[in-house]
Amino acid sequence: MVVAAGAESMVALAKGRTKGVVNGNVTPTAAFVLNPDVDTDTSELSNRLIRTLGKDALDFIDAQELSARLLGDAIGQNIMLMGAAYQKGLLPVGLEALERAIEMNGVSIRMNREAFAWGRLAAHDLAMVERIAGLREDRRPRLWNRWRRWSPAAWAS
Numbered sequence: 001m002v003v004a005a006g007a008e009s010m011v012a013l014a015k016g017r018t019k020g021v022v023n024g025n026v027t028p029t030a031a032f033v034l035n036p037d038v039d040t041d042t043s044e045l046s047n048r049l050i051r052t053l054g055k056d057a058l059d060f061i062d063a064q065e066l067s068a069r070l071l072g073d074a075i076g077q078n079i080m081l082m083g084a085a086y087q088k089g090l091l092p093v094g095l096e097a098l099e100r101a102i103e104m105n106g107v108s109i110r111m112n113r114e115a116f117a118w119g120r121l122a123a124h125d126l127a128m129v130e131r132i133a134g135l136r137e138d139r140r141p142r143l144w145n146r147w148r149r150w151s152p153a154a155w156a157s
Contacts, residue, residue: 001026005045013052021085021123022049023077024060059084061122062135067115069133075108076115083119 001022003009012018026042049058061084063077070076079102085091086098102112122129130136 001042001045001049005048010048010052013049015052015054015057018053019057019088019090020049020053021059021061021081021088021090022046023064023081024062025064059088059123059126061119061126062130063119065135066118066122066129066133069135070118070129071111071115073111076111076118079112079115080119080122083116084123085119086116087120087123 001024004020004022024042024046026045046058046060061081063080063084064074067076067080068074082091082098086093086095091098098116099113102116103109105112118129127136
Protein backbone atom coordinates (compact mmCIF):
# COMPACT_ATOMS: atom_id res chain seq x y z
CA MET A 1 0.00 0.00 0.00
CA VAL A 2 2.90 2.34 0.75
CA VAL A 3 4.27 1.95 -2.78
CA ALA A 4 0.85 2.04 -4.49
CA ALA A 5 -0.11 5.29 -2.75
CA GLY A 6 3.34 6.83 -3.15
CA ALA A 7 3.98 9.85 -5.35
CA GLU A 8 5.80 7.87 -8.06
CA SER A 9 2.92 5.41 -8.46
CA MET A 10 0.11 7.93 -8.16
CA VAL A 11 1.15 9.74 -11.35
CA ALA A 12 0.58 6.52 -13.32
CA LEU A 13 -2.89 5.84 -11.88
CA ALA A 14 -6.08 7.06 -13.52
CA LYS A 15 -9.74 6.78 -12.60
CA GLY A 16 -11.59 4.60 -15.08
CA ARG A 17 -8.36 3.01 -16.32
CA THR A 18 -6.61 1.62 -13.24
CA LYS A 19 -7.90 -1.09 -10.92
CA GLY A 20 -6.10 -2.70 -8.06
CA VAL A 21 -5.95 -5.46 -5.52
CA VAL A 22 -4.11 -3.94 -2.58
CA ASN A 23 -2.67 -5.48 0.55
CA GLY A 24 -4.64 -3.82 3.35
CA ASN A 25 -1.66 -4.27 5.63
CA VAL A 26 1.34 -1.96 5.50
CA THR A 27 4.36 -4.11 4.83
CA PRO A 28 7.74 -2.53 5.65
CA THR A 29 9.80 -1.58 2.62
CA ALA A 30 13.28 -0.15 2.19
CA ALA A 31 11.65 3.28 2.42
CA PHE A 32 11.06 2.67 6.15
CA VAL A 33 14.80 2.33 6.73
CA LEU A 34 15.83 5.15 4.42
CA ASN A 35 13.11 7.61 5.41
CA PRO A 36 11.67 7.46 8.94
CA ASP A 37 9.04 10.04 7.91
CA VAL A 38 7.43 7.72 5.36
CA ASP A 39 3.62 7.73 5.69
CA THR A 40 2.40 4.43 7.17
CA ASP A 41 -1.12 5.46 8.16
CA THR A 42 -3.22 2.84 6.37
CA SER A 43 -6.38 4.94 6.51
CA GLU A 44 -4.68 7.87 4.80
CA LEU A 45 -2.99 5.64 2.24
CA SER A 46 -6.20 3.79 1.38
CA ASN A 47 -8.16 7.06 1.24
CA ARG A 48 -5.57 8.48 -1.16
CA LEU A 49 -6.03 5.48 -3.46
CA ILE A 50 -9.82 5.63 -3.20
CA ARG A 51 -9.86 9.38 -4.01
CA THR A 52 -7.67 8.76 -7.05
CA LEU A 53 -9.29 5.61 -8.46
CA GLY A 54 -12.73 5.38 -6.88
CA LYS A 55 -13.86 2.79 -4.36
CA ASP A 56 -15.19 0.38 -7.00
CA ALA A 57 -11.75 0.12 -8.64
CA LEU A 58 -10.05 -1.23 -5.52
CA ASP A 59 -10.11 -4.39 -3.46
CA PHE A 60 -8.30 -4.31 -0.13
CA ILE A 61 -7.25 -7.71 1.21
CA ASP A 62 -5.25 -8.26 4.40
CA ALA A 63 -3.08 -10.71 2.52
CA GLN A 64 -0.28 -10.72 5.08
CA GLU A 65 -2.53 -11.92 7.90
CA LEU A 66 -4.52 -14.29 5.69
CA SER A 67 -1.34 -15.84 4.34
CA ALA A 68 0.11 -16.28 7.82
CA ARG A 69 -3.05 -17.93 9.10
CA LEU A 70 -3.97 -20.05 6.08
CA LEU A 71 -0.51 -21.03 4.86
CA GLY A 72 1.54 -20.74 8.02
CA ASP A 73 3.79 -18.11 6.42
CA ALA A 74 3.15 -14.48 5.47
CA ILE A 75 5.53 -14.86 2.52
CA GLY A 76 2.60 -16.13 0.43
CA GLN A 77 0.87 -12.74 0.51
CA ASN A 78 2.08 -11.54 -2.90
CA ILE A 79 1.00 -14.73 -4.67
CA MET A 80 -2.33 -14.51 -2.85
CA LEU A 81 -2.81 -10.97 -4.18
CA MET A 82 -1.84 -12.19 -7.65
CA GLY A 83 -4.53 -14.89 -7.39
CA ALA A 84 -7.13 -12.28 -6.44
CA ALA A 85 -6.04 -10.01 -9.29
CA TYR A 86 -6.24 -12.93 -11.73
CA GLN A 87 -9.73 -13.87 -10.53
CA LYS A 88 -10.88 -10.25 -10.96
CA GLY A 89 -9.66 -10.31 -14.57
CA LEU A 90 -6.91 -7.77 -13.94
CA LEU A 91 -3.96 -9.74 -15.29
CA PRO A 92 -3.28 -9.99 -19.03
CA VAL A 93 -1.92 -13.52 -18.54
CA GLY A 94 -3.73 -16.84 -18.65
CA LEU A 95 -4.10 -19.31 -15.80
CA GLU A 96 -1.84 -21.88 -17.44
CA ALA A 97 1.00 -19.35 -17.79
CA LEU A 98 0.68 -18.27 -14.14
CA GLU A 99 0.65 -21.86 -12.89
CA ARG A 100 3.66 -22.65 -15.05
CA ALA A 101 5.52 -19.60 -13.68
CA ILE A 102 4.92 -20.84 -10.13
CA GLU A 103 6.35 -24.23 -11.11
CA MET A 104 9.32 -22.76 -12.97
CA ASN A 105 10.20 -20.58 -9.98
CA GLY A 106 10.82 -23.84 -8.14
CA VAL A 107 10.43 -22.32 -4.67
CA SER A 108 7.65 -23.40 -2.30
CA ILE A 109 5.57 -24.61 -5.24
CA ARG A 110 2.81 -26.19 -3.17
CA MET A 111 2.49 -23.18 -0.84
CA ASN A 112 2.47 -20.77 -3.78
CA ARG A 113 -0.22 -22.80 -5.55
CA GLU A 114 -2.31 -22.74 -2.39
CA ALA A 115 -1.71 -18.99 -1.92
CA PHE A 116 -2.83 -18.38 -5.50
CA ALA A 117 -5.96 -20.49 -4.95
CA TRP A 118 -6.78 -18.71 -1.66
CA GLY A 119 -6.39 -15.37 -3.47
CA ARG A 120 -8.80 -16.47 -6.17
CA LEU A 121 -11.30 -17.55 -3.53
CA ALA A 122 -10.82 -14.27 -1.62
CA ALA A 123 -11.64 -12.35 -4.80
CA HIS A 124 -14.89 -14.28 -4.99
CA ASP A 125 -15.85 -14.28 -1.28
CA LEU A 126 -13.43 -12.40 0.98
CA ALA A 127 -15.71 -12.67 4.01
CA MET A 128 -15.74 -16.46 3.78
CA VAL A 129 -11.94 -16.64 3.52
CA GLU A 130 -11.61 -14.30 6.51
CA ARG A 131 -13.98 -16.54 8.51
CA ILE A 132 -12.00 -19.64 7.58
CA ALA A 133 -8.80 -17.87 8.69
CA GLY A 134 -10.42 -16.82 11.96
CA LEU A 135 -10.39 -13.10 11.17
CA ARG A 136 -14.19 -12.79 11.35
CA GLU A 137 -16.68 -14.17 13.79
CA ASP A 138 -18.46 -17.14 12.35
CA ARG A 139 -22.18 -17.10 13.05
CA ARG A 140 -23.08 -19.84 10.62
CA PRO A 141 -24.36 -23.31 11.59
CA ARG A 142 -21.94 -25.88 12.98
CA LEU A 143 -21.63 -27.61 9.59
CA TRP A 144 -20.10 -24.40 8.20
CA ASN A 145 -17.25 -24.68 10.72
CA ARG A 146 -16.01 -27.78 8.90
CA TRP A 147 -14.84 -25.38 6.20
CA ARG A 148 -12.13 -24.21 8.62
CA ARG A 149 -10.30 -27.46 7.92
CA TRP A 150 -10.75 -27.08 4.16
CA SER A 151 -7.92 -25.91 1.96
CA PRO A 152 -7.97 -25.15 -1.75
CA ALA A 153 -4.92 -27.40 -2.14
CA ALA A 154 -7.03 -29.58 -4.42
CA TRP A 155 -7.33 -26.60 -6.78
CA ALA A 156 -3.58 -26.22 -6.73
CA SER A 157 -2.77 -29.75 -7.85
